[in-house]
Amino acid sequence: MPERTIQRVAVIGGGANEEHDVSLASAAAVVRAVRALGLTAVPLTIDRRGGWQVDDGPVAAAEAVHRLASCDVAFPMLHGVDGEDGAAAGLLRLTGVPFVGSPVRAGALGMDKWVTKLVAEELGIRTAPGVLVDGRVDAGDLHLEPPFVVKPTTGGSSNGVSVVREAGQLQAAIESARSSGGAALLEAFVAGREVDIALFRDRDGALRAGSTLEIAVAEGAVFDREQKYDGSASFTLPARITAEEHDAIDAAARTLYTALGCAGIARFDFFVTAEGVVLNEVNTAPGFTEQSQVPRMYTAVGLDYPRLVAALLDAAIAA
Template sequence: MNEQHDSRPRVRVAVVFGGRNSEHAVSLMGAGSVLAAIDRSRYDVIPIGIATDGRWVLAADDQRFEIEGGELPSVAESGTALALPSGEGELIALDAGRIPASLGEVDVVFPMLHGPFGEDGTIQGLLEMAGVRYVGSGVLASAVGMDKAYMKAVMAAAGLPVGPYVVVRDRDWRLERERVLKDVEALGWPVFVKPSRAGSSQGISRAGDVEELVRAVEFAREHDPKVLIEAAIEGREIECAVLQSPGDAPPTASVPGEVLVEGDHDFFDFSAKYIGSDMSLAVPADIPPAVCEELQALAVRAFEALGCEGLSRVDFFYTPSGGLVFNEINTMPGFTAMSVAPQLWAASGLPYASLVDRLIQLALERPPGLR
């Protein structure tokens, strides 16, 4: 029997990672997993790194971008510079001293980016203007999902249970600090202080009194002049991943998992997530079936309320009284093979490589622009 060969051209996928923010290394770790898992028999892959100075460079395709000796990975700034002209969908190489050269059109971009200038709608807007399909949520959902203050307002309006919080803008802290401190004291102690537009638990602190609160706000402001302060919610942290379905079918929720933090951590911070081995995931979470169903339904409602596409992870607290409190939604959650969302989908019957493929196929289904 003669061997049959598929003559169809392979889809060209640009995996974009790095970025100009404090989650640069987290992005690289996720990109390393994607580059290792993507099916090279179906896809041509172009790895694109965004250096800390904002330059787009052609990166090596054989890197895992892991933490080595406590050192976080970063994009080398010495690679071939790249540009993506608006409306073309074509990558242009910009080697110094040479005529710009085309690297061909890109069919879909996998933006493995976290935090400002990546997860917040900025690269999504750039790709929309360039007319290129991309993995994940669009401009508005990405922007609102990145800003915890607006995210909570949208979720409360959609009927999700949201805990008490105070938003502290730059002007509030500089000119009305006494009023801010009184507003926060009304939440009760302790409180958790977070940059409003950061992820990976960067810049988060627990404060048990006014003195600690001032230090925590200043620490959060190193990442973002806008700060969110939340009342502490007693409960177990239960997380659920949501995946867009093909066509017009409704989104689907994974089995929920419980985040377990060990060691000397007050909460699920950056060190517990990425540096040490102090975090584990109990999946499926040991919760009553009725609570599981309610949590999955709320996760899907959150996904749809924000207008998400592709994949999101939705986090809740399960309180001692049996209630659920919405914590946050991540429109581009941590995405190493051992990150929470991929683990939840693996436990739901969708292994990591299949999840990567599903996200690319979902992106190819939808055109850029209004939809």
């Protein structure tokens, strides 16, 4: 079979969710990289109401699919619900266009933080003690002691995430989480350093890791939306961890990447504690501007942003 060639790349951004603007920024960065590689970028945007847009205005869904089908490969940069949860992958699979990123199953599993916890624990990867809540709860009924971290099961960008230090704060935190996506996940607060690692499977089938990245977070706080996007976040690459801690993080990430069925980039967030590493969450469609965590991780190991985009495109058409 002749090797596929790439000339036209569909880049999809936006989305009808809270991460619309973040997704637009990621998509714009990919468009820049695609053009820097000498390829034709075909931008497509999903607006806040779920409609399709192109440079000259709104188009019907059928026209959007026609434009997708005219491309050699797609690079969806849809963060959040109806995007990274497998929705975009399902659409692209049905159009027959090869695409960068995880398939439906991995996107759906990775998006659901409760399900990810269940999978990880079954694989022997430690997570914080937690409970799923879909309504009112009495703190006295929980087999956990404050402080808690309360988060939406399907949210992203730290939307709806709270640290609860007193029982009286719990219900408001649960409602905030539920308003940002699905049920609420309550977890014991983990005191440790936040360390991330990213993986992608290249065109030859090898899993390639970026540098570990450590996030500077004030003691007792969480890495919130403001820190993620206002430029105040402080990262250390590689993370200040021992060789044993690095190996534990790397092994856990590779195990999860394979078990979930990931493709393209996935980022795995951990806490490094005195008792070992603890999985925080998995992101199968992480932020992807030139200054986002994942591109920084790969730049630190010698793979700059355009070459990372090229490697992901090559892997997509080789799959």
